[in-house]
C-alpha cells in the first residue's frame with residue numbers, strides 16, 4: 116500500500132533546477148543510515164538522507180490481499196512496496212524498502228553482541244579469518260545510547276500464552292528463557308500499561324505528523340505497525356534528524372557516486388510512481404555515507420568499483436545470513452483432566468518476538484561446544500490464523516456441508532431455531548492447528564564464508580549451509596527438544612528440505628578490517644583509500660553478529676558518526692548551497708575527466724550521408740563480438756588478463772563498426788570509422804552503452820600487410836564516472852607471427868575520463884601500464900566460429916554495393932580476406 120504522504124521535509128530538487136552541495140549525503144534510512152543522519156544533523160552538518168522507498172505513516176501498511184500483492188520493491192515492474200526479496204545460491208533474503216529501513220518490518224528485538232563473539236583471527240574454511248577489529252567495550256557506550264533513543268524495554272505482560280509456553284518449554288529442555296529488550300511502546304502518556312493508548316509525543320516531533328498508540332498485541336510487527344507502537348526509525352532517529360534540519364527524501368534511489376574535485380558526486384533516480392518516468396539527478400557532498408543495507412551497499416560498491424580505484428580485494432567477502440533458521444512447533448498439546456488437548460499458544464497474540472534462549476559457544480570459555488546461537492519464539496499476524504485454517508479447506512468444506520444440511524433440515528422441519536452460532540462455530544471447527552502451533556526463529560554464529568559479486572551486472576551471493584551444517588544441526592536439535600517438551604511435532608520450513616535457509620539478517624560484503632587487505636572499511640566504517648566515503652550498515656559486519664543484529668549496526672554507526680565529527684575540519688560547518696551553472700536533473704552528462712578537447716571534438720558523420728565532396732557516400736558496417744578477461748587495478752594487458760581469468764573477471768563487447776564513407780576510409784591515413792554498441796564488464800558495474808566510439812585501421816608505413824586496428828569507446832559508469840576503453844589488434848603477415856592469433860586478439864586498457872582521439876602517446880593508443888590514468892587492463896578475443904559469424908554481418912548502404920565491402924575487407928583483413936571474405940560476399944549477394 117503506498118504511503119498516504121511523504122515526509123513534509125522532502126524537497127523536490129528539480130524545483131530550483133540547480134545542483135546542490137551539502138556536508139553529507141546519507142544513502143538509506145535503516146539502522147546505519149538514520150543513526151548517522153541524526154548524529155550529523157544534530158552536530159550542525161547539512162545532510163540529505165536519501166531513501167529509495169516510501170514513507171509509511173501509522174495506518175498505511177498493507178493489510179488486504181491486493182495490497183500485499185503490490186507490496187514488493189521492484190521498480191522495473193512498477194512496484195514500489197515495502198518488501199524486497201532476493202534468491203541466491205543456497206539462501207533467500209528478505210529486506211525492507213521504506214523510510215526507516217528494516218525497522219519497519221523487524222521484530223523489535225534489541226540485543227547486544229556477546230563480548231566473546233567479537234572473535235579475532237578465527238580461521239575460515241577455504242582460507243582467511245573472521246576478525247572483529249572492535250570489541251564489546253568499544254560499542255557499550257553506543258549500545259546504551261541507541262537503547263535510550265529507541266526506548267528499549269522487555270515485554271511487560273505476563274499472561275501472553277506464547278510467551279508463557281516458550282518459557283515452559285525452554286525450562287523443561289534445560290534452558291533459561293529471558294525477555295529481550297524490545298523497541299515498542301507499551302505504556303501511554305500517563306504511564307499506564309495497555310493497548311491503543313495515546314503515546315507521549317517526542318520533543319523532536321514526528322516526521323509523519325500522526326498520533327501514535329500503544330501496542331495492541333496484534334502480532335503484525337513484521338508487516339508494519341499500523342498503530343505506531345513500534346519505535347521504528349522513522350518515528351525516532353529520522354524524525355530527530357529532520358528536526359535538526361536533515362533533508363529527508365523518499366523515493367530517491369542512489370545509483371552511484373564518484374569523487375569529483377575533492378568532493379563526492381552522488382547520482383540518484385527519483386521515482387515518481389503513478390506520475391511519470393523517474394527523474395535523474397546529482398548532488399555533491401564532502402561525505403557520502405552508505406547505509407543501504409548489506410545487499411544495497413555492497414551492490415553499490417560493486418557497481419561503482421571503477422570510480423573507486425584501489426578498493427580492497429575484500430569487497431564482497433564475509434557474507435553471512437547470521438545463522439538464521441526458521442522452524443515450526445506444530446500441534447502442541449497439554450494434559451487437562453488426564454486428557455491430551457490442543458495447547459492454546461495463540462502465536463498471533465503479542466509482538467512477534469517476546470522471549471529467547473541463548474546457547475553457548477566454544478569461544479565463551481565456559482565449557483560450551485560448537486557455535487553459539489539464540490532461539491526466539493516468532494509470532495505472526497492474527498489474520499494468518501485464518502490462512503492456516505483455510506489451508507485445511509477440505510475439512511472446512513465438509514464441515515460447512517454438514518452444517519448446511521443440518522440448517523436445511525431445521526428449516527424443513529420448521530423447528531425454527533434462529534440462533535445458529537453453534538452451527539457456525541462448527542464450520543470454523545476448533546482451529547486447533549493455528550491455536551497450538553508456533554514458529555521459532557534461530558540465529559547465531561554461522562560461518563561467514565559467503566561471497567557477493569556481480570553476475571552480468573546483477574547481485575549474486577555464493578553461500579551455502581555446507582560449512583555451517585553442524586551449527587544448523589545443533590539448532591534443529593534444540594528446536595526439536597522444545598517440540599518434544601510441548602508434545603508438538605518439529606517441522607522444518609520447506610526450504611530446509613533443499614538445505615536452503617531464508618535470512619532476514621544478511622551481513623557482510625564490505626567488512627571492517629584492520630587494513631586494506633583484511634577489510635573494505637576501517638573500524639569506523641571509513642572506506643580504505645577513499646576519504647569521505649564510509650559504510651555504516653550491516654555490510655560492514657565482518658561476520659555474524661549472533662543475536663539479532665540491528666542494535667549492533669546502530670551502535671557501530673553511532674560510533675562511526677562520533678569519529679567522523681571528530682575528524683571533520685572545523686571550518687566546514689553547515690555548508691549547503693546551490694550553483695546555477697550546472698543542471699541538477701535530467702540525464703546529466705558528467706564533466707569530470709573530460710579534457711577541453713572533448714567539447715570541441717567534431718561530430719561523427721552518420722553512415723550513408725553526404726561525403727566531403729557532396730556526393731552520396733557508400734558506407735560499410737559489420738558487427739563484432741569479442742570476449743575475454745579484464746581486471747581493475749592493473750595496466751599490462753597480458754598479465755592482467757591472466758589474473759582476471761583466475762578471478763573469473765570477464766569482459767565482452769558487441770560493437771557495430773561503421774565506415775561511413777568507404778572512399779574516405781580507404782584513402783585516408785587514419786582509416787577511421789565509428790563504433791557503437793555496448794560493453795559488459797562486472798568490474799565496470801555491468802552493461803554500459805557506448806556513448807561514442809572510434810575505430811581506426813592503420814596500415815603501417817611500408818608494410819602493406821602489417822596493420823593495427825584501434826578501438827576507442829567512451830563510456831560512463833552508473834556512478835557517473837566517464838571512462839575510455841582503448842584497445843588494439845596487431846596484424847602482421849610476417850612468417851614468424853600467427854596471423855590468426857594477431858587478428859583475433861585485442862589488448863585493452865580502460866582509462867579514467869573521456870580521453871579524446873589524437874592525444875595518444877603510443878601508436879597503439881594504450882598508456883604506460885603504470886600511468887595513474889589506467890584503471891584496468893585485459894585481453895579480449897574472438898573465436899573462429901564467431902569470426903565467421905561476424906563476416907556475415909557486413910552491410911552496405913549507398914551506391915558502392917558489394918564492391919565497397921570487398922574494398923573494406925581487403926584493407927581490413929589483408930590476406931585473411933581471401934579466406935573469410937567469401938562469407939561476407941555470399942551474405943551480401
Ligand SMILES: Cc1cc2nc3c(=O)[nH]c(=O)nc-3n(C[C@H](O)[C@H](O)[C@H](O)COP(=O)(O)OP(=O)(O)OC[C@H]3O[C@@H](n4cnc5c(N)ncnc54)[C@H](O)[C@@H]3O)c2cc1C
Pocket residue numbers: 142143144145146147148165166167168209210211212213214215216217218220221222223224225226337367368369370406407408409411412415468619620621651652653654662663664665666668
Ligand atoms: C522480518 C524481519 C524481522 C527482523 N527482526 C529483527 C529484530 O527483531 N531485531 C533485529 O535486530 N533485527 C531484525 N531484523 C533485521 C534488521 O531489520 C536488519 O538487520 C537491519 O534493518 C539492517 O540495518 P541496515 O542499516 O544494515 O539496513 P536496512 O535497515 O535494511 O536499511 C537499508 C535502507 O536502505 C535503503 N536503500 C537500499 N538501497 C538504496 C539505494 N540505492 N538508494 C537509497 N536507499 C537505498 C533501503 O530501502 C532501506 O531502507 C529483522 C528483519 C526482518 C526482515
Ligand code: SF4
Pocket residue numbers: 299329330331332333334335336337339340341342343344345465466467
Ligand atoms: S504487536 Fe502489533 S501493535 Fe504491537 S508493536 Fe507489533 S504490530 Fe505494533
